[in-house]
Amino acid sequence: MLDKPKTTATPTATYGEEPGLRFAVLLDGQGGCRTVDIAAACSWKPGDGVMWLHFERDHPASADWVNTKGGFDPLVAEALLEEDSRPRVEPIGDGLLIILRGVCAAPPEDEETEEDDLDLVPLHIWVDEHRLVTLRDSGHFITALRDIRRALDIGKGPKKAGDLLALVSDKLVRDLEPVLDGMDEEIDELDDLIFKGEASEVRQRLKLLRRRAVQLRRYLAPQRDALNRIEHDDAPWLKERDKLRFREVIDKLMRFIEYLDAIRDRTSILHDDLATVIGERIARNSNRLAALAALLLPPSVVAGLFGMNVGGIPGVNDTWAFLIIVAVVVVISAATLWVLKKIDWL
Template structure:
């Protein structure tokens, strides 16, 4: 099974386990052998050619499976079902909110899933099959895929919620300027995830009502549970976004208060030294008649005068409750 051919992996599913096959096994597969699952790279020309020429899938579904940009959607035609979902991007160096799409097509005997970037939920199903705990039917595969995607979403959204809690605690105690980039990154991540997860919630809600023969009542109950979890994720992201906005306002208020205190101190210092600077400026002009020029003790007298003047200003400001 070479990834250069566009085939990431393929199985004939048999009651929870699976027999791995290559392109030869795919071409020779018959429905009486078991359920066929192909996991393909839609960017590979070999996978595209097989999908168009040999899969037997209608043109609309083929175009949706190979599209460069897509969004969550569900489309049924007879006993076949096209489902496009998104998952958290856990690939190295990628942003979590840059979600990856998994495109899936189902009928009673076949499952075709396509991706370009690695989708960890599909790898999870692959590992479950290897240990004999994989899906035993097409409907169970669908519900397992949706559940695995939701599980990984839940972990990330839980971390976001914890991050907001931490920033709320730190905003009044830590240095505000260091919290700004963290808070901005958290808000960006929250907004990005919600933009992708919100349509997925609607797709899963609609999926429950799709009438295909191989989707039984138990599968529909599981899909409803995943849809409700996804709806809670959207609510959690809304809450995190609102809390982050409030935290941002509180942080701006703290920074503004710190700036006001700093400016107030500088104003007091300027008010004390302004008259002192005026006196020293007058005594330093190069014109005749400046008192004390011939007196050796004049500098000491002037210094004492300036200190006394400053102390007098301090007392006055204190009584006026300026400091």
Template sequence: MTEFPELICAYVLDGKGLGTTLDWPKVNTWTADQGPIWVHLDCTHENTDAWLREHSGLDTFVIDGLMADESRPRCDDYDDGTLLVLRGVNLNPGAEPEDMVSIRMWIEADRVISTRFRRLMAVEDVRQQLSSGKGPVSTGHLVARLAASLTERMSPVIENLSDQLMGLEDKLIGIDGGETLDMRAVRYELIDCRRVAIALRRYINPQRDALARLAQFEEMWLDDRIKGRLRETVDRVTRIVEELDEIRERAAVVQDELINRISQRMEKTMYVLTVVATVMLPLGFLTGLLGINVGGMPGAESPWAFWFVCAGLVGLVVIEIWIMRRFKWI
């Protein structure tokens, strides 16, 4: 298939779990009596759009849906097929998981045409299953497998996000009065955690609605068994959405606790500064008064006057501290 870079893969399903690979010439000469076909295309190649418009037989609005740059998960039913858009976490090297990758599918009873802009690991899972003889046996089964694989690969990302938040909770709960904590680092980590949760939920929630709507369609390629698989996937996606909601709520609690810790630290610092300023204020007044250059300053000629003043200032500090302790200010 290297001669046709726009064609990622194409399989004819034998109905027993095995898929036969096809190249472009065989795809173009395929007929329904050969078995259900799955054609997976790369939208980044200009030949993909040309083939869809010239050889696929699809309507223009369907092709536009398959080639759209940005798309949210959705499910639209038409007279001759179904347009389904799903998203999965981005597990490509160097990518952020929350930068979710989309797959767009046109589904008919004996044909599935799917497109993508970036590599999706769930597609690779299904391809391996077809190569080993344990793949989907029909177009409906193919869609259910892809949806299940997309959902399955979301779970570790959500678990890692939950563990990251739990680590922040442990940091804040485990800290005591004498222990220091890098509040700035915790704050940035918390912001990143909330950002990821919000970005994931933005696409996963509508994906749940799209799959739930698909499971309600009455199509030839949707039998009761496939609908059951789709409903199971919907339940798993629902749990993921609930986990994301829980993560967001826990993150809000952690943020409140972080704000309290920062406020307590600021209050403690202001308290120390206030005590020091209170102690030093009378001392500063006296030393300023004794430092004026006017005649008649007492003790100016005495060699012991400086030490008497120092002793008096120390005594004044002791009296101030005693008064503060008496009124429980310190």
């Protein structure tokens, strides 16, 4: 009887087992990795292979490691732990200090839940030939890093530091596409609502959408410049293949920025259409009120004249006077209605 072949389970990535450290892996140079703890990371030497450490930027343990155990220049450590930052790149020695923005998504345990408000969160990076250190705020989850980690666990990840950095940049930009597609679909939906005359809920949604487009562009433009600077850096560990990927990422990011400009222009057009619809509705309601006032004017005049408490009012002693007055009012009102329709007021 033949033995059944043994099946090997896909390793499961673990996160956050040590304070402030999301994960630490040592690349094997073949597309895979080996998970290490913080003690092994502190004793790591460049000859051991490429190390990737991912921290929570605002955790005290992370700040302690960056300031005392990471071996960084004080200015680099300060920049890595800085709270407010815009995308930029600074060559320092043989490494690069990089700050990019990535899409914040649901945490791994809540993958089936949909986020109503995706945002761009800062990702602080230090990279050289032998090590890549990334930091993001606690409570935020960047799908790009999660995908790369999973690829490493199954042996299909990057092999060198330059390859890893290029892949991080590529996936950060890639995750912007569904956000922009969602914004474009929302614009189409708002356009349909305006066309159907259902403009009551459009104004607030349009305002938020336009603000979101402006905010995204505010960060993507400097991110394009930052990636362009990485591509032209002369670091020896950045291979030609890595720079080719950076060029593709920059081209995709430029298209996304143009896409955002188009979205902003479309929101401006929709805002003008909404203002036109609201103006037409106000004018139509004003015409109706004016027509109603015109229809009620003859009865009001007659009622005012015959309601005066003075002598000499005709028909006081006539049994048919009231019916005659009612008939006259009906005729005048009908004539007024015909005139209003004739001049397209109704």
